[in-house]
Amino acid sequence: MPPTHTAQSEGPSGYREAVELEFAEATKRYPGADSPAVDGLSLTVPAGEICVFVGPSGCGKTTAMRMVNRMIDISSGDILVGGRSVKDRDVDELRREIGYVIQQIGLFPHRTIADNIATVPRLLGWDRPKINARVEELLDLIGLPQDMSKRYPAQLSGGQRQRVGVARALAADPPLMLMDEPFGAIDPINRERLQNEFLRLQAEIRKTIVFVTHDIDEAIKMGDRIAILQVGGKLAQYATPSEILLHPANEFVEDFVGADRALKRLALLRVSDIELGPSNGGPSIRDTALVRDALSDLLQHGALHGNVVDSGGRTVGGISMEALARLAKA
Ligand SMILES: Nc1ncnc2c1ncn2[C@@H]1O[C@H](COP(=O)(O)OP(=O)(O)OP(=O)(O)O)[C@@H](O)[C@H]1O
Ligand SMILES: [Mg+2]
Structure with missing residues (x-):
């Protein structure tokens, strides 16, 4: 049985409220x-x-x-x-x-x-x-x-x-x-x-x-x-x-x-967290990927642009090496 999420002190599955x-x-x-x-x-x-x-x-x-x-x-x-x-x-x-x-x-x-x-x-x-x-x-x-x-x-x-x-x-x-x-x-x-x-x-x-x-x-x-x-x-x-x-x-x-x-820093961000540009093609990158992994993907493909897709494979925008470099410097 999954534990309940209520903050209570009774019972084996009651989670007590955290403290400062x-x-x-x-x-x-x-x-x-x-x-x-x-x-x-x-x-x-x-x-x-x-x-x-x-x-x-x-x-x-x-x-x-x-x-x-x-x-x-x-x-x-x-x-x-x-x-x-x-x-x-x-x-x-x-x-x-x-x-x-x-x-x-x-x-x-x-x-x-x-x-x-x-x-x-x-x-x-x-x-x-x-x-x-x-x-x-x-x-x-x-x-x-x-x-x-x-x-x-x-x-x-x-x-x-x-x-x-x-x-x-x-x-x-x-x-x-x-x-x-x-x-x-x-x-x-x-x-x-x-x-x-x-x-x-x-x-x-x-x-x-x-x-x-x-x-x-x-x-x-x-x-x-x-x-x-x-x-x-x-x-x-x-x-x-x-x-x-x-x-x-x-x-x-x-x-x-x-x-x-x-x-x-790029490993702390997901592609969906950053501002995407219009897609200019390139390898498909999931919007949930870490930005650092997206960067590795682009490097591996020798690509300057990536095509960002959602879970249904629909294009939701694009990222570019240029934008990633700007982000890293920000
Ligand atoms: N019981 C003790 N008596 C005297 N000095 C101590 C004692 N325990 C720790 N120290 C000293 O206090 C300082 C901090 O030690 P502490 O164990 O808190 O470091 P730490 O950051 O946990 O190090 P580590 O990453 O090596 O575990 C050190 O200089 C250590 O030699
Ligand atoms: Mg220690």
């Missing part, structure tokens, strides 16, 4: 360190959005994330979940409300997949039927067959384990999810598949998500907004992917997003 997350001058100084690991971080993640923390190794991504569920204490400033300071919360209660996916997945090796997914519901004292229903529902949601629930983590592939990690974090239906390099240890092909699956899942469940990666391409793909951090835990820029690609705030961001930022 706010960092307010949040700072972490580790004892003995000369400079802060996270320095006066201020940003707001609107409810139901994915915020990606990205930046070079050691810039404070994990530290910033772990202050949210108080696995690391905040030195000064504050973090608010749903408008309430995390400092005023009971730590256990707070953590049960926040799904956490760690980089190495961290499944319990001697527990079955079903028992792993049921970890938090069991802590919350749900009854057996409710837990079983939730496990069943989550296996469906992450696209694993029901009979995998009796296996142990070692009997799954890396990508399957990763999905179980996501299911476990979702089990008690947390309004907020923290994901630290969740797809870090996975090969590029499966990584791309998991990214796509996760975006589909998020379209359905609409959680507030903090997603850490050091890969700018993953950040651009996954983020509604991206926070780029510099070493020393300073926020270099917080904006939508296209804003960051179009207007990098400083040289650090410009270097970090890479010299091909014009091309990366």
